[in-house]
Amino acid sequence: MPIELTSTCRYCHSTQETNFLATERMLGLGGEFNYASCPSCGSIQLLTIPEDLSSYYPSNYYSFSSLQPSGLLRNLLKKIRIRAYFATGLKFFSPPFGGFWLKKLHLKFTDRIADVGCGNGQLLYELHVSGFKDLHGFDPFLESESQLGTGLKLWNKEFGQTDLYFDVVMLHHSFEHMADPEQVLKTCYERLNPGGMLLVRCPVTDSAVWKEKGSLWVQLDPPRHLTIPSTKGFVAVAERCGFENQEIIFDSTSFQFWGTALYEQGEKLDSRKIKTYFSEKQLEEWEQKAIQYNQEGVGDQACFFCIKPGKKVEA
Ligand SMILES: [Zn+2]
Numbered sequence: 001m002p003i004e005l006t007s008t009c010r011y012c013h014s015t016q017e018t019n020f021l022a023t024e025r026m027l028g029l030g031g032e033f034n035y036a037s038c039p040s041c042g043s044i045q046l047l048t049i050p051e052d053l054s055s056y057y058p059s060n061y062y063s064f065s066s067l068q069p070s071g072l073l074r075n076l077l078k079k080i081r082i083r084a085y086f087a088t089g090l091k092f093f094s095p096p097f098g099g100f101w102l103k104k105l106h107l108k109f110t111d112r113i114a115d116v117g118c119g120n121g122q123l124l125y126e127l128h129v130s131g132f133k134d135l136h137g138f139d140p141f142l143e144s145e146s147q148l149g150t151g152l153k154l155w156n157k158e159f160g161q162t163d164l165y166f167d168v169v170m171l172h173h174s175f176e177h178m179a180d181p182e183q184v185l186k187t188c189y190e191r192l193n194p195g196g197m198l199l200v201r202c203p204v205t206d207s208a209v210w211k212e213k214g215s216l217w218v219q220l221d222p223p224r225h226l227t228i229p230s231t232k233g234f235v236a237v238a239e240r241c242g243f244e245n246q247e248i249i250f251d252s253t254s255f256q257f258w259g260t261a262l263y264e265q266g267e268k269l270d271s272r273k274i275k276t277y278f279s280e281k282q283l284e285e286w287e288q289k290a291i292q293y294n295q296e297g298v299g300d301q302a303c304f305f306c307i308k309p310g311k312k313v314e315a
Contacts, residue, residue: 003049003179004138007036010181011233014040019047022215023189027058028268030031033222042205043233046226049179057141058225067148069121075129078161084129097126100249101303105197109133111167114191115158116184117174121148128152136164160187170199173301176225181234185241194310198243199303201251205230207300208293209256218259218269219300231297234304243306252299 007017011216015106017036024031034047070078075123077097082102085093089103107113109131115124125148128135133151155162159169160183169188178184188198205228210217220228229237235245253272258274267273272285292297 002051005045005047005049005179007045007047007099009036009041009043009059009233009244010042010045010237011043011229012038012236014038016040020215022220024056025216025218025263026221026224026269027056029056031223035043035220035222037205038230038233041233041236042230044205044220044228046223049226050223053223054141065120067122067125069125070129075206078126078130093209095126095130097123101199101201101251101305104247104249104303104305105170105199106166107132107168112136112164113168114138114159114162114164114166114170114187116171117177118154118171119174121152121154123172124148124154136162136166138162159184159191162191165191165193166196168197169201170201171282173203175200175202176221176228177227179186181227181237182240183227185237185243187310189241189243192308193313194308195312196276196308197246198238198306198308200234200306201301202234203300203305204229204234204250204302206250206298206302207252207256208298210299213260213264216260216263217264217300229305231302238304238306242308244309246307248305248306249303250294250297250299250301251303252290252294252301254283256293256300257286257289258283 008015016039018039019034019036021032035044036045036047081093081094110133112134114284115137116141121137122138124135127147128151132150135152137154138157138159140156140158142154145156146154169192231248238245258278259269261272263271265277
């Protein structure tokens, strides 16, 4: 049976709503999905979760592709690079898998770090070979539990099922795939040590593209995205769960423009089509526009940095 959810806003608890229908475009599967948009905080939620949501995740979905290990020499270079980045903050040294957010977390190599919705664990692997020693990935869609070297474990279970405590919990574009944002953040709060840091990176409805293009917005992504917060809605839930909201940084890219423009052309999300439709000049303009949108707070995705109040116990 499909799961019917109440239309009360899961972010700000408003009972007002504006409904709209959206169709699956990434794979061109079609269908109609009923979303509610909250007039009070601007967050979006899917009202009926399809019975078999997994059929909307094809086997080649990017988070299920196999992990790409690197050799000893590359791993040594990764170790040097991340240290140079932490020491200097220079963008030149910023590792390809994580830029400014990595530095903002003020990580120690001994910190216990959770990646919730870790997919194949590639990000944790990159941190592992860069020198981090206590890494845990959680994803209920993993086939089995696996230990990838000392200090890197992938768990095929929900984050709520662990009894470990963490210094840092991060969700990189997994939050919007979960139906109950309050339950997710409550679990993060419970599993963090006092003084611990939460990082959530996800699409946000502050997006100018969402406001201009509506259901053609590429990061609406029906029916895989179950909720998308506004920054206002996210902060409301985080504070209800006990978090202190430290900083919000927009990190949208030109994807918001070319992805949405492909949908306007009636195309699927096929990056090979970019060159067919858009000139180099157009793509460069979109790169610049994304930077501008981020500065203006109207980009289509953001990073939320939250702290669990309390004194950090130094090991
Ligand atoms: Zn709301």
